[in-house]
Amino acid sequence: MSDNDLNPISRPASRKQSCQPALSFHPQQSAPTGVVSSHAENAARVSIPTKPADWEAVKDIIEGLYIHNNVRLKDVIAAMQTAYRFRATARMYKAQFAKWNWHKYSTGPSVSSRQGGKDHSTRYGKKKKGIPRVFLAEVLRQDAETKQQLQTRLLEGEESRHLTTTMSAYRSFLLGWSEQDPRWRNATCFTKMGHYNSTMVSHFLGALIQLEQREYSHGGRLLRAAFLELEDLLLDGHVAAIWDCCVSVPQLAVNHGRSDILLTFLRYLSRLCTLRAPNHPLTNISRSTLALVEHLGTLSQISAYTTVAWRLWSDTMVALLGPDNISTLHTHRAYLLIQPEPDPTLVCRVLRDYDRLVDRAGATLGADNTTALSLEFDALLTQSRFTTPDPVTFDARLTRVLGKLVAKPGNAGLAPGRWTGLEDRQVYRGCWFLAAMYADAAGNEGRAAECRRAFLAAPEEGDWVQYALRMEEKLRADGKVGEAEEVKGKRLEAQLPRDIVEILDREEREMGGGG
Structure with a gap:
């Protein structure tokens, strides 16, 4: 979903996948067997709230519709009954809103009310636009799918409540982002959501x-450097920051069997958000993700959560941008x-989508x-992969892309480090990486060394x-230690520059009593 979506890489696949022609990508087909309960089972069960816990279980979903998206109460009632089998009257909803201290409309006179118009200012102090009925229907359909995800065999009781909260936080963030950034509303298939630096x-x-x-x-220094980078990531506000902090990092921790480090990371992130940016969307999401992981316990359950x-x-990306958008496709990849073991069917579909784009x-x-x-790169x-x-x-394709980049107006005659185009530089280094890896796999030692130097x-x-991490890992696996x-x-010179090393050295001296 970001310009650089290689950040979740753990290890190269242990075996190559063979591809046969496949249909276009449909994410809903990728649910793991045994995780999602049957639709018939959900449809047969209707919930009428009789105690506070019944309301708390769906509080975030109702808040997303009624408060954040300004959906009318009667539509909220209908949506909750249709999508979640949650049945309550308008009087019951209003009584519960009072208990939650929700006030959708301002009680004081506003400009619009003084002029005889309706006051649309929410409790957040901003005017919220209603969302189109067609889009609302799509959101509700996807929320219904998300509800099915919550009825899992791995996550029950308290864990399901935390998962509900976390998923609702994700959805609210994405919908809010799409309202603020016009690129989401006017997206073409080639629209990207801007450059994103995933140094953390x-x-x-x-x-x-x-x-x-x-x-x-x-290892300890790099982990501390990752924590130092979190503040910049928080201030960046990019949509991919949420994905990285709350999805990619948990999956990486699972892949490497380190739930202890994941908990340390999420606790640090939650405290940082609370202290530095209490109103940032990542604050609520990091809290709910931390609560979820604390209640899960096993790596297999955390992996189910990331799925x-x-x-x-x-x-949500498909609904907002369309299935053929470049950022949607990057998300799938x-x-x-x-x-660790990608689904071959999904691999084939993504490859075909890339070729078509x-x-x-x-x-x-x-x-x-x-x-x-x-895109060709x-x-x-x-x-x-x-x-x-x-x-x-x-x-031949790699050579052609490199040749076109070097010959482009503004790049010709300049060292790649002086190219003004960020994307040009990104593709350039990526092409040499691929060329080195491919030559090495083919046994062409001279060509591999030349490409590696480039x-x-x-x-x-x-x-x-x-x-560099992937290249180093592959070389080491092949016995090429030197x-x-x-x-x-x-790589370590790039990851731990002098200013970062000085900070870490100072902290280590302070922790050691100044020695």
């Missing part, structure tokens, strides 16, 4: 790898990348357009660290 996740992943290798000093979270996220970009924008070149990157591509075609000389920004150490040395 790079540090977190690097820390997990170093700890696995028993390099506790580097549910991804499905809600993906379904991000999910595949965080899975590449063809459309070439025909609409021109083959030399930055977006078209970036994304398609090659995805293909290299999950399939065994044809060597001649793959190398990658290490590329601008060390954005996703460079994540590529080459792996060379990449590692360069």
Whole structure:
């Protein structure tokens, strides 16, 4: 969903997937067997609230509709009965709103009320627009699917309540973001949600790898650096920050078997949000995610949570931007990348969607357009992760993309580090990474070394660290320790620059009593 969605990478897939022609991507088909209860079972059960706990279980859902999206009470009543089998009268709702101290409309005179018009100011002090009926229907349909997710065999009782709260927080954030950012309302298939720097996740992943290798000093420092990056991530406010903090990081912790580090991370994040940005959407989401993980206990249950979270996220992106939007497609790929064993059917569908979007970009924008070149690289990157591509075609496409980038007006004659286009630099280093990995897999040692040198000389920004982590891990797995150490040395220099090292050194001296 971000420009760089490689952040969830844990390990290369243990085996390549073979692809057959598949239909277009439908996220709802990806539910894990045995997690979601049957629709018939849900439909047969109608809930009439008789005690406070009945209302608390659906409080966040009602708040999202009635308060955040300004849906009329009669429509809320109908939606809750249809989507959730929750039946209550208007009088019961109003009595409960009073207990929750909800006041949707201002009691004091406003400009609109003095002029005889209706006052639409909410308790948040901002005028809220109603949402189109068609879009509301889509939201309710997806919320109904989310409700089914909550009836799981892994998550029951208290855990289900926390999952309900967390999923509602995700949905409210995405809908609120889409109302504020006009790109969501006027999106084309090539619209991206802006550049996003996922340095925090790079540090977190690097820390997990170093700890696995028993390099506790580097691992601890990288984990602390990830915490230092959280403040910048919080202030950035990018939509992908929510995904990274509350979905990618939990899945990475599961992949590496470190629920202890995940709890430390979420507790730090929750405290930071409360102190530095109490009104930021990430604050409520981090609290609910922490409560959820604290109640789950096992790594398999946390993994089930990340699957549910991804499905809600993906379904919402499809509803807001459409299934063929580039950010939607990146979201689908991000999910595949965080899975230890990706579903082959989903892999094939994503590959076909990328190929279709590449063809459309070439025909609409021109083959030399930055977006078209970036999409072609994304398609090659995805293909290299999950399939065994044809060597001649793959190398020819990589060479063509690199040639077009170097020859572009504004880039020609300049070192890549001086290119003004951020996306151009990103694709450039990514192409050399792919070329090095592919040459190494093909046994072409000379070509692999040449491409590796070009990658290490590329601008060390954005996703460079994540590529370096993958390259280092692959080299080490192949027994090429010297080459792996060379990449590692360069990576640590990029991840722990002098200013960060000075901060960490000072903190360690203070913790050690100033010695």
